[in-house]
Amino acid sequence: MTRLTRSESQALTRLRLLKSARELFRRDGYAITSLDRIAEAAGYSKGAVYSNFPGKEAIFLAVLEAETGENLRDLLARLEMASNLPEIVDILAEWADERSQFGGWSLTILEHARVARGKDSLRRQEEIVRGQWHKLGAWLLARFPEADAEPEVLGALLFEIAFAPALTFVAAPSAGDLVRLALPPLLTR
Incomplete structure (x- = not known):
């Protein structure tokens, strides 16, 4: 299997975070959806969210x-x-x-x-x-x-x-x- 470059890995992480955030915002609304829940749904730590988005x-x-x-x-x-x-x-x-x-x-x-x-x-x-x-x-x-x-x-x-x-x-x-x-x-x- 081909190993992803650092930029490809970062792009994939961002994509997965956005997909999870989209599902959570759509289903649960803005206030209830937290960065912790987005990270968890995407399979990452909260730090991964902060490395891609300021908040x-x-x-x-x-x-x-x-x-x-x-x-x-x-x-x-x-x-x-x-x-x-x-x-x-x-x-x-x-x-x-x-x-x-x-x-x-x-x-x-x-x-x-x-x-x-x-x-x-x-x-x-x-x-x-x-x-x-x-x-x-x-x-x-x-x-x-x-x-x-x-x-x-x-x-x-x-x-x-x-x-x-x-x-x-x-x-x-x-x-x-x-x-x-x-x-x-x-x-x-």
Whole structure:
């Protein structure tokens, strides 16, 4: 078996820590998830966490950036395959319905915002979230330039529908229903 280089080993450790942190933050929330629990779930010591991240807020923000980035890349890849407005609306409605099943993640993001210790951490969280809003809105406006909306506002609307915590425990309307209602009139002005 080939032995990993030091940098490969460090990258693997970081990846495992992020994976464990993602699962714990998603399942248990921000406050309950500790660095000890992340290290234990990944099979490392707390020192391994500190050699990769300065603290809990840093690992949370790394998870948030990875989670939202992957989510948006997958969505945009699906959207690229659509050829018209009804197909785009259907893809976004399906995405919203899928995302609304993960209400715990949106609550974790809100929980972090409530208990974050520093303004830099909150600013970074806002940058990550707003960046995702902007990318989704910009993609839609590139396809529908006649729409009268700012990219960030359009993306924010869709993310807020998809990740609304209340939609995780009500039968109707679904997040997809709300996307189908709100999106077509915005894009076809």
